[in-house]
Amino acid sequence: MPKKITAVGYSAAMARAEAEPARARFWVGLDVGLRNTAVCVVDADGAVVHQMSMKSDATEIGRYLRKNFKSHVSMIGMETGSLSPHLAAQLRRQGFPVAVLDALQVHRVLSIKRNKTDTNDARGIAEITRSGREYLTEVYVKSSLSFEIRAYLIMRDRLVKQRRETEAMIRGLVRVYGGRIEGGTESPATYRSRAIDQMCLIADRENIDLRPRVLPLLDLCQSFYDEAQRIERELDLLAAANPVCRRFMEIPGVGTITALSFFSAIEDPHRFRHVEDVAAYLGLTPRVYQSGDSLTHGSVSKMGNQMTRTHLVSAATVMLSNTKSFSTLKDWGLRLSKRVGFNKAKVALARKLAIVMLSLWRDGTHFMAKAANVEAHRELMRRQAAV
Known part of the structure; x- marks a missing residue:
């Protein structure tokens, strides 16, 4: 004391x-x-x-x-x-x-x-x-629930990265002896089968048996995958029990991971004065440099939470390339990609996606595929809330 x-x-x-x-x-x-x-x-x-x-x-x-x-x-x-x-x-x-x-x-x-x-x-x-507090940014401290969700997301992210890095290391070891493990699979069982086939070919050709050294690494990859799947099942349960995340997942391309990541990164939707501010908070707006007559707009600032920004860009990529349902949001992204390229378009769509998700959260509304239906739906939800 x-x-x-x-x-x-x-x-x-x-x-x-x-x-x-x-x-x-x-x-x-x-x-x-x-x-x-x-x-x-x-x-x-x-x-x-x-x-x-x-x-x-x-x-x-x-x-x-x-x-x-x-x-x-x-x-x-x-x-x-x-x-x-x-x-x-x-x-x-x-x-x-x-x-x-x-x-x-x-x-x-x-x-x-x-x-x-x-x-x-x-x-x-x-x-x-x-x-000097008026001149510096005061950080919002989130609740223990948000930190718990973030911990699950970080653990899953690290497990996925470690599995991919280990598989890349095995692919490099096999390549030294002339082997080639084909990619394009997310299943560790398929990857294991392809790796063993290549090691058997190397043993026949070069009389070098890599299996005693590589099989423990393949077992490790399987362990990483199983643990990541367990965490994903728990995240699915958390998202299903959260009404806000359920509304987020109505948006094409937004799944459990993106919904929970955005929810835990923001937590309080009313701490932003304007919904557009969430894009700057997540580092999805361009840097601006102005001095005298020069005014330069650079690439996105990449400030804020990197993991949530990555999840939003991934969701935008899925919306542009893998979803089949029509929406005004997707149509805007496709038209933009023809003009500025896919990479810039997916970041711009991620920015707009963050704004849309925050708007749904604040208004208590659901995602409307057509922008023309948004105001009518918002008015309907207001009337229902007033009853």
Whole structure:
């Protein structure tokens, strides 16, 4: 437990707080590390009241603030990071206001310091929390349900990537000895059969038996596939139980993975002022550089969540190339692809898809294949909600 503070600066600050309780306000900056967190407290004038380092534990930090600063803490600031969601949720549960700031933007502000130390970083975060929050992006901290869904999606994504990388490694090993494993299959059993056939041919031709070395890797690929399938079945159950995700999956090309990915990345559809803002949030809008008379529109920013952006682009690709049902959205994407090319069109369609999905979520409506039917359907849903 932290000891009672006896520093002169702290005593003077608390004396002023006792004399003028209405003006007694303190801002706290936390530079969170895996084991320890640097804490800096500043007053309304930006003067440092106290600095120290303690365990990265919300209970310890909350006890320190309650014991020494009572109810005078105006805001606690911290950067985004792996521990930030947990610490922010626990501190808010204890009644403290917490602002989680974008780490990239905070880094750019703190980089003006000549010496980078945890103490200096905590001081800078406290000062940003006191006077600079209007200029930096405050990050929305999602609920535990969203993090649980994201964890499932990340595990599935890693398993699929590891299986594909292992299969590519086996394909490269066999190719050294003149073998060739044909691609074009998602089934590990089919891939295993083709790999064994090629290894048998190599054993006959070169008198080299690769099976003792490669068969354990094929077993590993099968394990990756089975575990990914298990996670996908659990995700199917989660999506089926979620009415928002069920509406998302009415859109051609949008499946369980894309629906849950978008749902968990946004969580609260009303935190965007305009529905178009979701495209910029997911990094699907072009970068803009303007200086004097020059104005350049570059490629998409690729900011925000990479996995959800990839899922939306995949859904747009499926809509353009694999779906047979007509929709105004698909027709717009096909016309655009003839003008700018398929790759640019699928990204543009992913951007429009994100806007459509957020609109469905906010309005409580269903996907309409024809754009002409949207307003009538929206009005019908409004009347039903008013009854």
